Amino acid sequence: MAEASYLEILNARLALGAARLPEDLLARARSFLVANQRADGGFAGREGESDLYYTSFGVRGLAIAGAFTRQAQEKAAGFLRARLGRTASVIDFISLLYASRLIHAAGGPDVLAENSPDWAEGVAAMLEQHRSRDGGYTKTASGAMGSTYHTFLVALAYGLIGRPLPAPERVIELLRSRRRDDGGFVELAVMKRSGANPTAAAVALARMLGDDGGLTRGAADCLIALQSPGEGGFCANRSMPVADLLSTFTALVTLRDLGAFERVNRDGTRTFVRSLATPAGGFRAGMWDDQPDVEYTFYGLGSLALISAASSPPADGNDCPSAHRRAAASKNVPPTPPTVPGTAPGPCRRGTPACVHCPGP
Numbered sequence: 001m002a003e004a005s006y007l008e009i010l011n012a013r014l015a016l017g018a019a020r021l022p023e024d025l026l027a028r029a030r031s032f033l034v035a036n037q038r039a040d041g042g043f044a045g046r047e048g049e050s051d052l053y054y055t056s057f058g059v060r061g062l063a064i065a066g067a068f069t070r071q072a073q074e075k076a077a078g079f080l081r082a083r084l085g086r087t088a089s090v091i092d093f094i095s096l097l098y099a100s101r102l103i104h105a106a107g108g109p110d111v112l113a114e115n116s117p118d119w120a121e122g123v124a125a126m127l128e129q130h131r132s133r134d135g136g137y138t139k140t141a142s143g144a145m146g147s148t149y150h151t152f153l154v155a156l157a158y159g160l161i162g163r164p165l166p167a168p169e170r171v172i173e174l175l176r177s178r179r180r181d182d183g184g185f186v187e188l189a190v191m192k193r194s195g196a197n198p199t200a201a202a203v204a205l206a207r208m209l210g211d212d213g214g215l216t217r218g219a220a221d222c223l224i225a226l227q228s229p230g231e232g233g234f235c236a237n238r239s240m241p242v243a244d245l246l247s248t249f250t251a252l253v254t255l256r257d258l259g260a261f262e263r264v265n266r267d268g269t270r271t272f273v274r275s276l277a278t279p280a281g282g283f284r285a286g287m288w289d290d291q292p293d294v295e296y297t298f299y300g301l302g303s304l305a306l307i308s309a310a311s312s313p314p315a316d317g318n319d320c321p322s323a324h325r326r327a328a329a330s331k332n333v334p335p336t337p338p339t340v341p342g343t344a345p346g347p348c349r350r351g352t353p354a355c356v357h358c359p360g361p
Contacts, residue, residue, distance in 0.1 A: 005159040006208060007098050008105070010253065014064045017305030025274075028281030029301055030067040033058060036282075036294050037072060041079035043294050052083060054294055056095035059102055061298040064305060073108030080111045090130060090139070090153050093123075097160045120161040127154050128166065134177070134189065135170030148178050148187050152201035155208055168209045175202050175215055182225070183218020195237040196226050200250035207257060220260035223251045231287065232268025244286040245276055249299040252306045266307050273303045 004012075018026065036043055036058060042050025043058030059076050062068040080100050088096065100111035112119075129141040136146020137154040151171060158165045165171065178185045184194025185202035199219055206215045226234045226247065233243025234251040248269060255261050276284045282292025283300030 005098075005101075006156060006204060007160070008101070011060055011063060011102065013309070014302045014305045015066075017307075017309030018064045018301055019066065020308045021301075021304055025277065025304075026065055028277070028279075029061070029283075029297060030065045030281070032278075032281030032292065032297060033061045033065060033294060034067060034072070037062075037075060040082075041075035041077070045295070046291055046293050050079060052080075052088065052092040052095040052099075055079060056099045057295040057298045059099045061294055061301060063102055063106065064298075064301055068106050070108065073103045073106060077103050077109040077111050084111070090127070090137070090150060090157065093126075094153055094157050094160065097157065101160065120163060123157070123161050124163055124166075127157055130154060131166075134174055135167070136174040145188055145190075146174055148175070148185055148198045148205075149201045152205045155205055159208070165209070171205065172209060172211070172215065175206055178202060179215070182222045183216075183220070184222030185219070193237050193239060194222055196223060196234055196247040196251050197236065199223060200254040203254045203257065216258065220255055220258045220263065223255055224260070224263050226251060227265060227269070228272075229265075229268075232265060232270075232272035233286075234269075242286060242288065243272060245273065245283060245296050245299045245303065246285065248273065249303045252303055256306055256310070261306075261310050264307075266311060270304065270307050273300055273307075276300060 038044060038050050040050050042052075042055040044050045045054050055076060059068070062072055076099065080096055080103075083096060097112075104110045104112075127137070130137040130139075130143070130150070132138050132143060132146040134146045136148070136151040138145065139147055139150050151174060155165050155171070175185065177189060178187075178198070179202070180186060180192070180194040182194055184196075184199040186192070186194055187198040199222055203216045203219050223234070226236075226238065228235055228243040231243040233245065233248040235241075235243050236247045252261070252264065252269070255264055273283075276286065276289075276296070277300060278284065278292045280292065281297070282294070283296045284290065284292050285296050289296075
């Protein structure tokens with residue numbers, strides 16, 4: 001089995017935490033996500049047709065909510081197959097690739113089975129067209145300045161095709177140039193104020209490249225300073241007066257990875273995230289928003305899952321809560337899942353064959 005990617009390990013961790021969420025909240029979120037899968041098998045944003053970006057979030061949301069049924073897998077696989085071979089941006093390509101792997105890992109069709117033997121080589125060549133002189137990667141092939149976020153995306157893409165990122169030392173140098181005095185990171189070299197999302201991308205990228213923590217020292221301080229004392233969520237940067245769900249999710253993921261989750265005001269964050277849930281089960285982007293979508297529903301479930309996992313750890317490594325057993329039984333995690341850092345190895349005492357918390361054979 002191929003080594004688990006960053007995204008696969010993250011989704012496995014979120015599935016574990018989501019299984020501990022209140023059943024009524026999960027049931028509404030499942031209904032919202034299922035209702036938003038279109039006849040073509042894909043998912044769309046708030047307007048327009050189905051696309052790869054939103055389909056990836058729809059698939060990820062179904063997976064962590066325990067609603068990734070065989071029917072949903074087959075429909076999504078059909079949509080993805082229809083997009084194979086088309087020109088796509090880096091983010092759309094990653095969306096296609098990760099959704100395909102998630103479907104196959106859950107026991108569904110292998111969308112990528114008929115790719116040619118030199119497919120990965122062609123993908124790598126395409127990715128290198130986005131390499132910039134500063135060592136990073138750009139949003140478009142003609143871009144002049146590397147983007148912290150798109151460099152992270154390219155690293156994810158290389159991981160998903162099972163190839164190392166070329167010249168990683170150049171990316172480390174890029175990250176050093178994007179680090180600011182508060183410990184956070186910026187998206188582009190010309191920017192002065194660090195933000196939650198570029199900091200999250202930089203920390204994840206540094207960890208993927210084996211940084212020992214020296215490069216990301218101070219990043220937790222930067223992120224904690226972005227938690228709004230009034231709302232409980234996290235702001236995009238220090239100049240933003242309101243919190244948003246994307247920044248909240250990325251900050252929580254990163255603080256968990258940095259071992260600083262105990263510094264989060266979890267009750268405040270939980271209240272903020274829950275306030276963005278709609279009666280129909282979807283989540284909005286922020287207090288100012290009035291419409292949910294599948295992307296922010298994933299962020300909402302993911303944020304609550306991280307808080308739930310940190311607030312109510314299992315009693316021991318051999319006892320899985322019933323909700324977790326249901327999640328495993330639904331096969332929304334790989335049959336031979338990656339060992340999630342911080343969980344105990346060993347077979348599940350209750351015999352769950354696809355248990356993220358207790359990775360089995």
